[in-house]
Amino acid sequence: MSLLEVKNVKKIYSTRFSGNKVVALSDVNLTVDQGEFVAIMGESGSGKTTLLNIIAAMENATSGEVFLNGTNIKDIKERKLAEFRRREFGFLFQEFNLLDTFSVGDNIRLPLVLDGKKPSEIDDVVLPLASKLGIKEILDKYPYEVSGGQKQRAACCRAVVIKPKLLLADEPTGALDSKSTGELLHLFEEIHDSGQTILMVTHSVKAASYASRVLFIKDGEVYHQVYRGDLSNHEFYNRISDSLQVMLGGR
Amino acid sequence: MRNIYLKIAVNAISKNRIVYIPYVFSVGIMGMVLYILLTLGFDSSTLQLKGGETFSLIAKFGAVFFFCLSMVFNIYLSFFLTRKRGKEYSVLSILGMERRHLYKIIIIENLILAVSGSLLGIAGGIVFYKLVQLGLIKFLGGQIDYKVAISPEAVALVFFSYIFVYGIIFLIQFILLRKRDIVDYERTLRRGHKRSVLYLLLSVIGVVILLIAYRIEYSIPPDTRIFNYMQDSTVKFIIASLLEIIATYLLFVFGAITFISFLKSRKSIFYQKTNFVNLSTLGFRMKRSGLGLGTICILSTVAITITSSLLVFFFSSSENLENMVSYSFVAYTNEADNAGSTLVTYSHELDENNLNVNKVMAISQSFNIRVDYDPSANDFIESFDPSDSGIPFDILMIDEESYTSVTGMDTNLGSDELGIVFTDRYMMGSLSQYIDCEGNTFKLKKLDRNQYVDFAYGDSILLVYPGDIRELMDYYCSSTDRFARNILGAFDSDEYSPDSIKDAIEGYKQSTGNSRMYIFNIEGNYEDQYKAYQLFTTVSGSEFLTETYVDVAVDYIGVYKGLVFLSIIVLAIFIVMLAVSLYYKNLFEGMEDVSYYEIMRKVGMDDRLINGTVYIQMFISLLLPILVASIHALFSERYVIGIVKTLNINVSASFTKLTLLSTIVTIVIYMTVGLLASRTYLKIVKGKKKEI
Ligand SMILES: Nc1ncnc2c1ncn2[C@@H]1O[C@H](COP(=O)(O)OP(=O)(O)O)[C@@H](O)[C@H]1O
Numbered sequence A: 001m002s003l004l005e006v007k008n009v010k011k012i013y014s015t016r017f018s019g020n021k022v023v024a025l026s027d028v029n030l031t032v033d034q035g036e037f038v039a040i041m042g043e044s045g046s047g048k049t050t051l052l053n054i055i056a057a058m059e060n061a062t063s064g065e066v067f068l069n070g071t072n073i074k075d076i077k078e079r080k081l082a083e084f085r086r087r088e089f090g091f092l093f094q095e096f097n098l099l100d101t102f103s104v105g106d107n108i109r110l111p112l113v114l115d116g117k118k119p120s121e122i123d124d125v126v127l128p129l130a131s132k133l134g135i136k137e138i139l140d141k142y143p144y145e146v147s148g149g150q151k152q153r154a155a156c157c158r159a160v161v162i163k164p165k166l167l168l169a170d171e172p173t174g175a176l177d178s179k180s181t182g183e184l185l186h187l188f189e190e191i192h193d194s195g196q197t198i199l200m201v202t203h204s205v206k207a208a209s210y211a212s213r214v215l216f217i218k219d220g221e222v223y224h225q226v227y228r229g230d231l232s233n234h235e236f237y238n239r240i241s242d243s244l245q246v247m248l249g250g251r
Numbered sequence B: 001m002r003n004i005y006l007k008i009a010v011n012a013i014s015k016n017r018i019v020y021i022p023y024v025f026s027v028g029i030m031g032m033v034l035y036i037l038l039t040l041g042f043d044s045s046t047l048q049l050k051g052g053e054t055f056s057l058i059a060k061f062g063a064v065f066f067f068c069l070s071m072v073f074n075i076y077l078s079f080f081l082t083r084k085r086g087k088e089y090s091v092l093s094i095l096g097m098e099r100r101h102l103y104k105i106i107i108i109e110n111l112i113l114a115v116s117g118s119l120l121g122i123a124g125g126i127v128f129y130k131l132v133q134l135g136l137i138k139f140l141g142g143q144i145d146y147k148v149a150i151s152p153e154a155v156a157l158v159f160f161s162y163i164f165v166y167g168i169i170f171l172i173q174f175i176l177l178r179k180r181d182i183v184d185y186e187r188t189l190r191r192g193h194k195r196s197v198l199y200l201l202l203s204v205i206g207v208v209i210l211l212i213a214y215r216i217e218y219s220i221p222p223d224t225r226i227f228n229y230m231q232d233s234t235v236k237f238i239i240a241s242l243l244e245i246i247a248t249y250l251l252f253v254f255g256a257i258t259f260i261s262f263l264k265s266r267k268s269i270f271y272q273k274t275n276f277v278n279l280s281t282l283g284f285r286m287k288r289s290g291l292g293l294g295t296i297c298i299l300s301t302v303a304i305t306i307t308s309s310l311l312v313f314f315f316s317s318s319e320n321l322e323n324m325v326s327y328s329f330v331a332y333t334n335e336a337d338n339a340g341s342t343l344v345t346y347s348h349e350l351d352e353n354n355l356n357v358n359k360v361m362a363i364s365q366s367f368n369i370r371v372d373y374d375p376s377a378n379d380f381i382e383s384f385d386p387s388d389s390g391i392p393f394d395i396l397m398i399d400e401e402s403y404t405s406v407t408g409m410d411t412n413l414g415s416d417e418l419g420i421v422f423t424d425r426y427m428m429g430s431l432s433q434y435i436d437c438e439g440n441t442f443k444l445k446k447l448d449r450n451q452y453v454d455f456a457y458g459d460s461i462l463l464v465y466p467g468d469i470r471e472l473m474d475y476y477c478s479s480t481d482r483f484a485r486n487i488l489g490a491f492d493s494d495e496y497s498p499d500s501i502k503d504a505i506e507g508y509k510q511s512t513g514n515s516r517m518y519i520f521n522i523e524g525n526y527e528d529q530y531k532a533y534q535l536f537t538t539v540s541g542s543e544f545l546t547e548t549y550v551d552v553a554v555d556y557i558g559v560y561k562g563l564v565f566l567s568i569i570v571l572a573i574f575i576v577m578l579a580v581s582l583y584y585k586n587l588f589e590g591m592e593d594v595s596y597y598e599i600m601r602k603v604g605m606d607d608r609l610i611n612g613t614v615y616i617q618m619f620i621s622l623l624l625p626i627l628v629a630s631i632h633a634l635f636s637e638r639y640v641i642g643i644v645k646t647l648n649i650n651v652s653a654s655f656t657k658l659t660l661l662s663t664i665v666t667i668v669i670y671m672t673v674g675l676l677a678s679r680t681y682l683k684i685v686k687g688k689k690k691e692i
């Protein structure tokens, strides 16, 4: 059974004042298996963020269903939703989205504290993970005191600290320089190797080439997908690049 | 609009109208109140009301006080607004606008705000003045003339006060913008997080300053009625208040952060769901809101202190009012033989005016001596407060027979005894047991105070002599010059000569023989009594010397009602101000925090926890200032009571209890406003979630 199953998801926004309707997603179908690293590519405005939000139950789909581990997320009670999100998903965003009011360390501890972990056990989880991600030295600093790359690693640390079933990343390298991008992608590789399932939205072919499968979204649907299979990094990179050309060319 | 700066300024204001409309509105309300208070102070028709003169004085005083309060408030709001607009300003300067021109725009903006605020205030004031006046007249009693009163003084003063306030605001903006970019300013606020040792030090200094301030306030003597005490106390109180303000800011800015850091360092406390979120958020926000909370605290202190002082005044004085005047008036004459006909005429006059006499008492003889107290010569009083030296006080003498007839009390003095009654005021020391009068020693016998004594004789010592009072006079007249010189205060020191004293004494002795004092008690309220008093003065002409306290009572009622009236206005405005500033705080922070709560939700925080965080923070950020304010207010007890006593009121209400009461009422009001404001905030931060 696949870990995540998205069936005929449709999302229509209507702006509050003008009443104009925007079809963000028309009919999305996809599945993600346990342990997969899936990348989603698509033009800006193609509905990638919307899709991630719907998967994580941050927004409701206009129609269609999302199953996680066979559970329809619509069936989860409002009251349990926050807990569900916290336990099942890790989030990583382009803007890092660390909370300014918490130190880097406390940002990472936040999901554990919210989950009611014992105070004495919290740092037993956080410290080893932080040193693995190379941010142990900045735990006491505040987000505005550290670099973009460090912020993203901290955000990544926060996203996986609770060992979520699915790590959702929305253009995680979008705001990083090439050096930090490389570091973060290696990190993803490592996390993935240790068994973490990842669903990552990206604009970057390089980033996508780290995945095991790449989906292309166009006109609110999954337009195409490529598998890594036995391809080398370089070959996979070219494959993705070619597919992208085709998709963009056919407009 | 050809002026480019004017155009930019107008644009900026109308673009930010969601912020400026309520701002101008609340600034306008403040102007309105100021205008009304000033007009009440200047309006001649106020003066015609009972107690109107006092009221007009209070209104002017209230206007000054209110002006100060609204200035603090306005500057506080502007600080907010400038910060909010900081990014706009720096965009303008990035776009290549010179500082000079930026200032020009800001000046124009301020002018627009000042003019529109004052126009709104004055217009509102003119409209509402009549209403307020009607209410006041209902309250104080009197007639109204129906012309629309526009007081040019008030208009001018309101207008200039606005120019003044906005001048100060511009100065602040000037400094803020000059020192650094506003954007940078935000960053500076964020920095310094690591300087915990400095913060700890500053908090400790804050605590020390606060303790010193409290100590000073507590050292104010419980009785400030003696004049130089009064001055000392006021100086002490002002110094203590300034120290309190400094300490409050230190504690709210640095102390709170230090305390929160301490809590955060305890893992078992900090790593709890709600504590974790609240302490982190509070700790972070405190750096920015510490100043604001300090200001709320200081304003609350002012509000609570004033409220409870007024309450003490009300409760004490409503009791005092009833007993304030125990007789209607006193009339003295030196020709008692001719007094009869006047009294007959007077009684007819009273009948015609439907006034009734309750009681009239005639006292045959009395005289008084003024004593310059000299601490080195303790003839009379053994010990007396040295700081009080040089204050002359009256010693009155009356024969035992008269005293008994006035008071109805049995004195039973022996022939070597002298009765003594304290009327309590100015008397701090203890009295010796004996009085030595040129070899005749009298034993002092303390008599109980009596309401007639209080008011018939003023504030002094009353000596009751068992024999003919002229004997007692003889003793004194032949004793030291110091006493003689002061008989009735009849001689200025430069006119002093032994012969003139002798003559005066002789004359006085003779006239005393034929002197009479009548104490009148008229039925009815103070106004009737005052009418009867006025009747007597017209009937008696120059034959009688008259004295009454009823007019004081009437004035006093004016003060009393005026204060009720003013305090209602001031407190109402205070609540409006509070609501407005909370509205702004939540509006701005809500706007800034939208994305913050988005992340919170994605990290897996449920709405209940988010709501809880918002409410707890509201709760703490309102409750903390009030509680501190309440403690500040409690320490001002001694000074406040002293002031109330100076108004000649026996304080019967408990300041502490009333302070706690007004604290509770303030808390209820704040919480209600705070809850409403937090709902606005939550609506804003959750607004983005809305969809089909
Ligand atoms: N809250 C919203 N209200 C209205 N329209 C929205 C909202 N969020 C997204 N959209 C619209 O939906 C479309 C998809 O947006 P998004 O999922 O953010 O795209 P992507 O992340 O792929 O760039 C866009 O056209 C965007 O304007």
Ligand SMILES: [Mg+2]
Binding pocket: A048, A049, A050, A170
């Ligand atoms: Mg997006």
